[in-house]
Amino acid sequence: MSKKKWRSFREFLYILPFVLIVLMVSYYPLYGWVYAFFDYKPPAPLTPDKFVGLKWFKYMVENPVKIKQILQVLRNTFAISGLSLLFSWFPMMFAVFLNEIKCVPFKKFVQTVTTIPNFISWVLVFSIAYSVLNSTGVVNSILLNLHLIDRPIDFLKSTEHIYFKQWLWLTWKNAGWAAIMYIAAITGIDEQMIEAAKVDGASRMQIIRHITIPSILPTYFVIVMLNLANFLTNGMEQFYVFQNSFNKDYIQVLDLYVYNLAMGSGGYSLSVAVSILKTIVSIVLLSLTNGFSKLVRGEGFI
């Protein structure tokens, strides 16, 4: 082997251990997709006689109970992702008006405290929700003291406005952080443009409408595209911690459904089948939105 070739190969050897780890923890599990085509009941190993072909995929669209369940799960997923998409402008407007605050310490303070929730876990968010909203929590205490209600409301068990409430928790956690990207984009706006508008007698609302917002729309576009690409992915942690026997039918999104099937009712193979379908649809969505972004902006986001 020539010296050059050896060097090139030695460099590969340095990264080989890491490649092997990736192979083991990310690629090797993909073989587990075959479980979707078997009737798998652990701990018995897979044997050819348990091969059932597309049974589980058909099951999803043929068994009335499953159809109902899956429609319910899809409704929840669409409602929650749809709400996020519908209000995706919120972090942007949060950034726009935060920028209107001229008192720098106050602005810094608001920015710091509104980004912190992004860095605490969903378990902690739930702990906070539980502390604030349970029957002796502060919300019920204040409502009772004001005689607005006669008995405590169990907010976490009620299914009223549940999608909106879940959106609120998500926003409480994420909005401040999501706004940072827009704040940076606003900082990049040419100041001369704003000065010129002021000389021309533009009001602050006019500057916001005609300068600030148009300048950050490209960032917003990317965020919307990413939202669309992740439409089926809500993550399971938020809904796992907030789920209880009262709200389960309304809170079970696709990711949580896959988990609940896997861990609870022993629907191992069905769980794998659902997760395969979800992955395929997600990849299609990702390439569609990426392609659309290329078409509109001239570049994708992958």
Added chain:
Amino acid sequence: MAKKEKEIVSSGVHYKPSFGDRMISIITYIVYSIFAFVCVYPFYYIFINSISSNQLSERGKIIFVPKEIHFTNYISVMRLEGLFDAAKISILRTTIGTLVVVFTSAFLGYMFTSKTMWARKFWYRFIAATMYFNAGIIPLYITMNNLKLTNNFWIYILPTAISPFYLILCKTFIEATPAELRDAAMIDGAGTLTIFFRIMLPVIKPILATVAIFTAVNQWNAFQDTLIYVTDKKLNTLQYVLYQYITQSSSIKALLNGSSSSANIAASMAKMQTATSVRMTVTIVVVTPILLVYPFFQKYFTKGIMIGAVKG
């Protein structure tokens, strides 16, 4: 940023703010004060409850001001079964996990800038592609089980040991450093590894700080891996234990509500542990590291999202 803004204000054209402009000011101050309050108050509320009379707290009487302040709750939770071990595991996984991810991101990021590596592009894509798919819960569980990683401390480290996202961050950063740096060292006869440890690592410290802080927060907050892969109580993390306390305390509460009012049972002992006091105190214990770390490292956090955004 602050300096720049002041300049704009002072050098700006002086114009008389109209009524509408002033209204916007007032409204923004009010609205953002509410936002800030909504983000700060819950932490404050839980904190004052954890140091107030447990009996008052149980009845929801502590709202703005702590009453009958005591700190016995914090001493009592230390004696709770499993909490100390959980804290140890959480600290261990955060430390080791962070060191591992920082090292792999820096090293792989560096190696992938070396154009001479055999099939470099292929291996780079091989790792980067893992960002976009996930085998799913059952396949992952079976794999980890086959690898003897379930009920094993390393389940917290290995699956996340190589992060394509942070790897790309480091690679982008290294590509922006002057090429002369490594060329000069190479001419002096330094090998690949020497260049990495002696020259690259010190140069890329800023980006490593960002990677470290994000990984540490993720490791501290992780909950799902314990939920799925771990049944051994010795490996429970603080997040998991906290979740158990919340769900258990609700069942305890339901029992109490069923018999008689919880206040009577709590008796007059202000310092006696209640489900509420345990939950609130553990919450504060788990959240404090984040609250302490965040304000000091805010600029690293912000940098992380910005570089990520540029990369797209």
